Amino acid sequence: TVSDEEDPIVSCAGLTAAITTSAGGTGDCQGQYTWTIPAIFDNCGVINYSVTYENPDGTVDGPNDALVYTPENSANGMPTATRNFNVGETTVTYYLEDAAGHTNSCSFTVTVTDNEDPTWVNCPQGETFTIGADGDCSNGVIWSIPVPEDNCGVTSLTETSAGGPFHGEPLVPGTYEIEYTAADAAGNDATCSFTIVVEDDANPLLVCQDDLTIDTDPGVCTWEVPAGALSPLLAVDNCPGYELTHEINNSGLGVIGVVPAGTLLGLGLNTIEYTLTDDGNNSVTCSFTVTVEDNEDPEILNCPADPDPICGSGPVSWVAPTADDNCGIASFSSNYDPNDVFPVGSTEVTYTAIDNSGNTVTCTFTVVVHPVPTPA
Numbered sequence: 001t002v003s004d005e006e007d008p009i010v011s012c013a014g015l016t017a018a019i020t021t022s023a024g025g026t027g028d029c030q031g032q033y034t035w036t037i038p039a040i041f042d043n044c045g046v047i048n049y050s051v052t053y054e055n056p057d058g059t060v061d062g063p064n065d066a067l068v069y070t071p072e073n074s075a076n077g078m079p080t081a082t083r084n085f086n087v088g089e090t091t092v093t094y095y096l097e098d099a100a101g102h103t104n105s106c107s108f109t110v111t112v113t114d115n116e117d118p119t120w121v122n123c124p125q126g127e128t129f130t131i132g133a134d135g136d137c138s139n140g141v142i143w144s145i146p147v148p149e150d151n152c153g154v155t156s157l158t159e160t161s162a163g164g165p166f167h168g169e170p171l172v173p174g175t176y177e178i179e180y181t182a183a184d185a186a187g188n189d190a191t192c193s194f195t196i197v198v199e200d201d202a203n204p205l206l207v208c209q210d211d212l213t214i215d216t217d218p219g220v221c222t223w224e225v226p227a228g229a230l231s232p233l234l235a236v237d238n239c240p241g242y243e244l245t246h247e248i249n250n251s252g253l254g255v256i257g258v259v260p261a262g263t264l265l266g267l268g269l270n271t272i273e274y275t276l277t278d279d280g281n282n283s284v285t286c287s288f289t290v291t292v293e294d295n296e297d298p299e300i301l302n303c304p305a306d307p308d309p310i311c312g313s314g315p316v317s318w319v320a321p322t323a324d325d326n327c328g329i330a331s332f333s334s335n336y337d338p339n340d341v342f343p344v345g346s347t348e349v350t351y352t353a354i355d356n357s358g359n360t361v362t363c364t365f366t367v368v369v370h371p372v373p374t375p376a
Contacts, residue, residue, distance in 0.1 A: 004100035008042035012094060012106035020115040021087065021151055029152035030084040031112040037066060037081050038106060040096050048097040051081075056088025065305070066094060085110045087152060087186075114186035118150040121229045122209045123180075123192035129234045130197045131205045143167065144231040144258075146192040148182035156183045160191070171198050196234075204237035206244075206276040208286035216267065216294050221327035223292045227261035230290065232274050241279040248272060267292050267327060267357075298325040298353040303363035312372040315339045321363060323353035330356045336367075344369045 015035050024032020040046055052062035066081075093107040123146040145167060148154045159166055160181045176196045183189040209232070214223055235244050245254035248263075249271050259272060273287035304318040317339050323332040334351045336342070350364045 004044045004098065004102070006043050007102045008040060008046055008096045008098045008104045010038050010040045010094055010096050010104050010106050012038055012092075012108040015092075015108035016110070017108075018111045018113070019085070020113055022115055023112075024084065026084050027151060028084075029087050029114065031087075031110075032082060032084050033110050034080055034082040037079055038094050042096075042098040042102075044099055046096050047099050048095070050095050052093050052095070053083070054091040054093070056086050056090060063095065085112045087112045087114050114152045114184065114188060116151050117188045118148045118154055118182040118184055118190045120182070120190065120192050121147040121149055121212075121214075121226065122231070122233070124194045124207075124209065124233045125192055126194065127233075128195040128197060129205070129207055131234065131236045143178065143196065144233055144235075145228060146180050146182075147226055147229045148190065148192075150182070150184045150188075152184050152186065154182050155185050157181075171196070174198055194233075204242060204276050204278050204282060204284055205234060206232055206274060206284045206286050207234040208272070208274060208288045209233050211289045211291070213291040213293060216292055216296060216326060218296065219326050221267050221294065222264040223290075225259055225261060225263040225265065228258070229261075230259040230263075230272055232258070232276075232286065235274070235276050237276070237278045243277050245275050245277075246272065247275075265290055265292050267294055294327045294355065294357040295359065296326050296355075297359045297361045298323050298329060298355045300351055300353055300361055300363045303351065304349075304365050306365050307367060309368035309370055310342075311370045313341060313343055313369055315341050316367050316369075318365075321351055323351075325353070325355040325359075328356045330354045330358075342367045342369050344371045 017033055019031040019033055021029060021031050026032055040049055049066045050063035051066040052060055054060050089109050089111045091107055091109050093105055095103065095105040097103045122144065148157055158181050161177060161179045165171055165176055177193065178196060179191055179193040181189055181191050216222060217224055243256065244258065245256050246259050247254050248259070254275060268291065270290045270292065271287060272290060273285060275283055275285045277283040300321050300323050302319065302321045304321065307316055307318055310316060320338055323329050331354045334349060336349045347367045348364055349367060350362055352360065352362045354360045
């Protein structure tokens, strides 16, 4: 009687990594890491080779087949794997088992730190705004508080103007340096600074921000406006009693106030126009555009694993995957269909999804056809 007494072999040596959120250019609170899938060996063959991920929040993804495509592990039978890891430490464990029940495993860690500074949606960085003041009126300036964004979330927004003035304080004629500082949980920060010059001038002043290009929100074909993100950079008159209205996409309907939080802007070019009118019926207007772009890739659902090899050329069946996209699928195609006849050898089947903005994603698997043995 011959029995297998040897354990399978696997090693994760050299795979531990420390990366930053900027790795891979994911644009979110993750870092992308690519590694060589550990090679395995067993004298009698491996029946199970899987991988699990213990995430920084304690949740576990897997086990997944170490060599089969999943949304978390895009190895797809290739010698490398790529994954987007959350901030913190993730433990990756490979496990294998042979036909005799012998097992082995190895692990390595991927540590992701956030090295990306917050950014500003509407900061008038370095600009100077001149406003009018009149001796017959009390002078007060209310500017739009800059709105920060961060890949891992903004934890604080503070006006850090040296010695003031602070938002809402009356200003007499003079020059004022205004500064705001935004910080995230990792201690990364960014400042927004601009200058306000108060002059003795009775004309109202309305300043819009520059044209803006922004991505659709995840999973939808619109962008939801954050509070204050589309407000004028400056709206002021030397005397009280003025009224600010806004209009979106030349609707002809002037709405009092700024564009409110929660407003949905659709894909493409959107025009925002503000009008400031004082009690003397003097009015000024300014406008800017918000271009909403779809840069979110389509998703292919239920991409098949490699089917079992067949012997001799013939039809091969699988359940066809489906495609989905936040802004709609323009085309979904494949080079082979279920139940097509495949020749002897290895054939790669590729499904390709393209959305209405031209973003593309593919999934592949391999069909293996062995030749029919020649009778002895």
